Amino acid sequence: MISLAEAQQLDARDPLAARRDKFALKPEQIYLDGNSLGAMPHAAQQQVAAVTQLQWGEDLVTSWNKHAWIDLPFITAKKIAPLIGAHRDQVVVCDSVSVNLFKLLACALSLRPGRLRILTQQNNFPTDLYIADGLSDLLKHASYRVEKVPVNRLADALDNDVAVLLLTHVDFRSGHMHDMQRLTQAAHAAGALTVWDLAHSAGALPIALDDWEVDFAVGCGYKYLNGGPGAPAFVYAAARHHNALSQPLQGWMGHAAPFDFAPDYRPRKGIAQFLSGTPPIISMAALDGALSAFDGIDMTEVRIKSIALAELLISQVESPPTLKTLKLASPRSAEARGSHLCFQHEQAYEIVQALIDLDVVTDFRAPDLIRIGLTPLYTRFEDIWHCVDRLQKVMVNKLYAAPQYASRKSVT
């Protein structure tokens, strides 16, 4: 184990240390749940204040043009594109991850007529499974089937009946990271398309969607992109597919000429066809402002710090005998992980609550995981030290056994 002073020395040498000043975090705040809800960048708050006070408040409806609200889904997307290795005009911000997955899966199925299976992993993030099932149920006349297999059976299940391989890049529980390039190649070799969910990886580590020849992807605005609670999601669609798409949630904002109010739908060209209804501008403005925290960032540097934080956390937890009941439930190899770690313990829920009461925020994932998110833009090495220090207090003093933690209440 290292000392607090040594952890602080690591922070002093950290080239990303100054980024924390861009966030509304107090010096004493130890927030290790940025993979559930990213901390608030000051710029997000400022942009929200501008949109309410000055734009909506004073310029009212004229702001759609005057303050370019109408372009915001693209303006914001252009800030996300370089973080995920996408060249311009392949990303748009709109709706939620769930709704966007529905659009993309429907598009992918229509691009592979005759193929009747959506292949996915059985412990994929539940909303991905629910949406695939919902689409398949809706299309019951077409006899589609969602096949959910263990990770080690994915390769075998990829045959010429699979229309689309639907996977999440980084597992929301274990933090296990797929080899996106290799699996995309395998899908293509079988004639299938890919839809990747980047919820736990966009903004956390380098991604190269274009280079890896990914077909479609969705990502979350409110985790590592720090866009605020329920921030709109983003859609990536490779340019080579744009002219052949037909997305079913065809709302007026996706029309080639929305203000003509024509009775027949004619989709906008390119990525804009993924827009549906009017976007939630205030929430989107928060995301747009938040992305300035990434200005000039090198995602490789983010990844280097993420791994250093994780390695420190593992060694600090595994060193003292007081914490030997906590079992690492994430891959031990940094290459196989995203930017969070899970530790297993029967009292995980109660431990997480006791930590919150000691001003350390991590989160619980059923049935028995303590999940600790590492956000290199604001997580300090010192935070890791304090987290483990307080975790020892919780375990040594059995604080988790306090009666107020006995009745479980869900925390997102």
Place this chain on the structure above:
Amino acid sequence: MISLAEAQQLDARDPLAARRDKFALKPEQIYLDGNSLGAMPHAAQQQVAAVTQLQWGEDLVTSWNKHAWIDLPFITAKKIAPLIGAHRDQVVVCDSVSVNLFKLLACALSLRPGRLRILTQQNNFPTDLYIADGLSDLLKHASYRVEKVPVNRLADALDNDVAVLLLTHVDFRSGHMHDMQRLTQAAHAAGALTVWDLAHSAGALPIALDDWEVDFAVGCGYKYLNGGPGAPAFVYAAARHHNALSQPLQGWMGHAAPFDFAPDYRPRKGIAQFLSGTPPIISMAALDGALSAFDGIDMTEVRIKSIALAELLISQVESPPTLKTLKLASPRSAEARGSHLCFQHEQAYEIVQALIDLDVVTDFRAPDLIRIGLTPLYTRFEDIWHCVDRLQKVMVNKLYAAPQYASRKSVT
């Protein structure tokens, strides 16, 4: 025509006059486009500031429980329910009008197996038509058909092949208002269900969804409800249908136990099953705060003022010979109208731009309509007087012919 002093006397006697103080409108601001984007209530801005600064900024992820973000779709819905004549637990706030229409149409079709037509009006709001077509195209194996007929053919077209009648209560162009109760009865008599779009009526006039036995409805958060640009929409589903529904956009927030992260979808009971992904909390908080402008309101009083404003506008426009080229394009009978009026003129676009430059905001609807929205919570009789006075300046001095208005740019 009445004089400015007479208009000001009408304001002095208006029981709703003080409501304008709840909005961030300057005394000189003449804003007649609340049916496109409602003006900002101070409470909306305050609630947004609280959600960013205090909740997201300081309490971070714990706000989902601590500040009841998780319940916000229902908390906000309970403020909308009395405005549309819905008893509790039949309304939820989420997603956009477009996305919610998709959910409701899919539900309605599944409740009427064997019936293959969605019947609607050919000049319905375009997004309603696009979404119906998108669903029908997606379900091509089931051979559904969207039938778009002129209003006078609706009754004849309602036969035993119609699964659902999809209509907008108040027409976005003409302001024509359907008799919702009578058409719902006619649909039911034919064995069909109804989906009503309340975009241009919720918050503008009394609606009695329960009493009129409506099946499903959607409504807009950012028009007469003043929830801010792209505010989330709402869904109404009559309680009698709740146990038989199957909505296809089944995201994790609609799951009976979202934090169990179970692999199989099990919908929440009741109206909550219409939730999909994580809702945009900041935009929803704006709507939630905005609704306090309706505290203690009697919608009958809102309607009485709306009609008085409209009657004044018609008589002021139709009196002077200088405005004789403007033709009323809305129903002359107040009973057949919503809360906006349209006037037709070949130079409608240019006239609307010239009015904006004279600080009167109305809007243009293609091809040739000047649309004037009357929002009784903040529109003054004096505003009507000034609007017509400046309209006369525009017409007499042919200000609309100025070269800067020649190249059309869409204004929402």
